[in-house]
Amino acid sequence: MEIVEAKNRRALMSHFTDALSFLLVFTVEETVNPFQQLILPMSAHSPPLLNAILALSCAHLEHKGIYNEEKSLDFHTRALQELGETIKNNEASDEILAAIVMLIYYEVLVHRGSSNSVSGHLKGALGVIQARPQKPSPANKFLQLALNFFDTITALSLGTPPHTHALTPGALSSSQYQPVPSVDTLLGMTTDLWPIIHEISILHNMRKELTAVENAGFHAAALALRSELSPKADAVEVALKNWRPLKRNGRTTASLDFCTVRADSEHERRIDNRIQSIICNAEAYRQAAFVYLHRNIKCIARRSSTVQYHAKATLAACLRVVMYEGPLAAICWPLFIGACEAFKEVDRVVARTAFRVAISRQGFQNIEQAWEVVQEVWRRGDVELREVCWEEVCQERGVKIVFG
Numbered sequence: 001m002e003i004v005e006a007k008n009r010r011a012l013m014s015h016f017t018d019a020l021s022f023l024l025v026f027t028v029e030e031t032v033n034p035f036q037q038l039i040l041p042m043s044a045h046s047p048p049l050l051n052a053i054l055a056l057s058c059a060h061l062e063h064k065g066i067y068n069e070e071k072s073l074d075f076h077t078r079a080l081q082e083l084g085e086t087i088k089n090n091e092a093s094d095e096i097l098a099a100i101v102m103l104i105y106y107e108v109l110v111h112r113g114s115s116n117s118v119s120g121h122l123k124g125a126l127g128v129i130q131a132r133p134q135k136p137s138p139a140n141k142f143l144q145l146a147l148n149f150f151d152t153i154t155a156l157s158l159g160t161p162p163h164t165h166a167l168t169p170g171a172l173s174s175s176q177y178q179p180v181p182s183v184d185t186l187l188g189m190t191t192d193l194w195p196i197i198h199e200i201s202i203l204h205n206m207r208k209e210l211t212a213v214e215n216a217g218f219h220a221a222a223l224a225l226r227s228e229l230s231p232k233a234d235a236v237e238v239a240l241k242n243w244r245p246l247k248r249n250g251r252t253t254a255s256l257d258f259c260t261v262r263a264d265s266e267h268e269r270r271i272d273n274r275i276q277s278i279i280c281n282a283e284a285y286r287q288a289a290f291v292y293l294h295r296n297i298k299c300i301a302r303r304s305s306t307v308q309y310h311a312k313a314t315l316a317a318c319l320r321v322v323m324y325e326g327p328l329a330a331i332c333w334p335l336f337i338g339a340c341e342a343f344k345e346v347d348r349v350v351a352r353t354a355f356r357v358a359i360s361r362q363g364f365q366n367i368e369q370a371w372e373v374v375q376e377v378w379r380r381g382d383v384e385l386r387e388v389c390w391e392e393v394c395q396e397r398g399v400k401i402v403f404g
Contacts, residue, residue, distance in 0.1 A: 015057045026278050028274050049079075052083075055075035082099075094139050196243065294307050373390055
């Protein structure tokens with residue numbers, strides 16, 4: 001049975017099912033896609049969720065120059081209106097959370113402009129979770145995982161405090177939908193890295209508070225904050241140094257030369273390449289976390305050997321993700337963080353290559369906007385002969401990009 005009857009809407013649902021949903025997850029072979037398995041069935045009896053999916057699919061096609069009889073903005077407006085009614089009527093929380101998650105995807109990935117609504121959606125979802133008992137279902141677990149991901153990445157992108165608490169590695173795994181051991185469909189191989197990244201988002205706000213206190217001349221308060229921040233930042237750095245993505249056999253990796261098993265067939269080669277790509281994506285997140293920690297929390301200079309080492313390693317890992325032709329579901333944040341610190345042409349070439357492929361394959365507005373900001377950081381840094389921060393460029397342009 002078709003969820004929608006109108007021909008133009010069936011085309012949008014087909015695009016979401018056959019193409020778009022695969023751009024949002026880490027897949028290895030015939031992986032169960034949680035968007036198809038969990039989200040789509042709920043849309044049959046949830047108007048706000050259905051319209052949120054149609055809005056996302058329609059906007060993705062519009063960005064490619066393919067237009068529908070209806071506009072993505074109209075679907076989005078209806079989804080928001082119906083979501084308000086659904087919340088007011090105290091309807092099933094999983095359907096509400098699913099609609100909010102899809103609206104966040106719309107705001108982050110395909111809506112060009114400031115992502116002002118993302119924080120509001122996250123607060124709304126948290127309110128639903130706190131106000132209503134949550135059923136321990138695969139759908140609910142997946143939705144809370146998606147919300148935790150976006151909460152953390154939004155905090156890192158916009159410099160705002162996260163709304164949620166860090167989940168434990170066990171809670172961050174939608175194990176029923178893992179394509180191979182240690183590969184999560186949403187987080188890839190960063191499941192047990194994510195609590196560390198969440199902690200970095202908290203430390204960044206402590207750093208901002210410390211700067212404000214120092215600028216105000218409250219030296220005693222600044223000393224107390226610094227004595228609290230420094231050991232926490234050092235602990236995070238140690239955790240990042242000790243962390244490695246897992247191989248399929250459960251052993252940890254020690255370098256970027258991860259997978260040396262010779263494939264006996266073209267099918268096995270494709271699987272191995274995708275796993276390699278997912279491992280490199282995880283390494284890109286680890287290296288980008290180092291860069292973010294050193295630049296945004298420890299305030300180390302861009303041209304320092306420490307920052308440049310990790311920025312180069314970030315870009316190298318991102319390039320490997322692209323070369324192995326694996327999923328690019330979450331490459332935007334590490335690629336952006338690494339690229340902004342590149343001042344040598346050899347590193348910028350790597351960033352250009354990775355961005356070009358990511359923009360072409362994903363077709364998401366936030367990746368394009370991120371690339372525009374990177375180029376402006378480079379241009380102004382070269383002209384003005386100073387460190388130009390990406391936050392400065394975003395603020396002057398009036399854009400708020402979530403690098404999810």
